[in-house]
Amino acid sequence: MQLSLLTAAVLPLAVQAFSDSSPFVLFSTSELGDVENNAQLQTSTSVISTAKRLLSSCPTERYLIVSQPNAHAVDIRGSSGESCNMPNLCQFAASTSVKSRFDVAEVIGQISMQPLVDFVEASCLEQGKAAKVEKVELNRLSSIKEATKRKEMLADNDHELGQLLERLTGGFTVLLFSDPNEFKAYEPEFVEAVHMDLKRAELDSEKAGKKKDNGTYDHRPLFEKYQFFTPGVFMALISLVIMLSILAVGLKALSSLEVSYGAFNKDMGPAAQKKQN
Template structure:
């Protein structure tokens, strides 16, 4: 499925989210106009809604699927594999404007978009994605509650329902998915690192001192106690330490062999007996005969 990503959503679910913000995105299989002004990582609901209407104004899709998900945090996208794959997909030709977090959504924006698409594009309100002609379908999921595995289970169920909904779109039908969410209540914060941590545990409270901190190197100069205490080793010296290791044994053995070879060579050289006359030049008649 090749979808043109025009996302006003969070790509990184592990990033630190702003307070009272929620993800928002648009994914379309048909070409949509590109906004002249690039959106950043945070936007107000009025600005995002106005930009969304300008994107939908050409009415290039046959089906508009609006999903309303209350009480969703930017970190919940990590538990939505299908939605995350659509957001992070970067296929050839896909381009879009990324908005990581939206501020100020209250849930009424979904009906506003339904009325806009009905008046501007002539899309009729439908209950299912199957059919012909321009139509708009609204799906409202239950609010996410709880923490930890309970919340992850709800996020996974809604993600599977969204995947099933998109799989029922007829072949050849161009569609546009608009994913609207609202921020979780302040009394139920969602932590990116752990779902059971409290807000007080995530607050960084630095402590500073006016005086300079001096850290001196302390050494224990006292001699170690020998043979005292319940954990001291009372075994004999030759049982505590290994004096003849395998390496030392092999070194001694090779040394003995080399010493034996050296002693044989020295004894052979010293055993040679040559007279001093053997090195003198012969001057008698026998030497003259050898010369002739």
């Protein structure tokens, strides 16, 4: 198999194609056979299918399955493509003891650890071989915006991985992959539509007239235990004042009318008799 993502010092691909993709690396001290699809952009289904086919014969006695959450291919090969940001991984992948390699720079989709572990254990059990499978989950890398912190975390993870690789003896197979997605389930946050004064009134009403935990009564003043003037009461009082003001103006207007009693009597004077004639 041809190594296209990892070498001792030179990494051929220099541009990260997709921000939601992740690398996949597999190398072994045994001959795993040829890989039909060497494309550096594949779906997770295709990559997992190829990996299972290569591991179906249980080629080695030891397996190291490593998950590096939130990692991209550019994290391993460097932005310039002229260096390796994980030197321990690159050194072991390019060592002379490694006879087979399979890597994909851009994997679209999610790859989970436990299904791969279960497949390896089941395949070795079918072959009648005793295999030791070790699972390692490295620390999740920080956001891409925090480049300095992300690089430091990657270096620490590579150091930890290097210590694990040094302990591998005999025939071994290493798998490294990542799930770069940081999707989180939507959790709506609702603002409680209750005013603080209503909350305070509710709490005060619960405390009023009740005994405290020590067996004594609440001796607070009356206006501290109960709330007499709520916003509703104030609104009602203001409305009542306005309506009473309108009523008072109307009554005053009616009382100001001045009409003499003679205005309603029939005029019997000479002028009225002349009009009738």
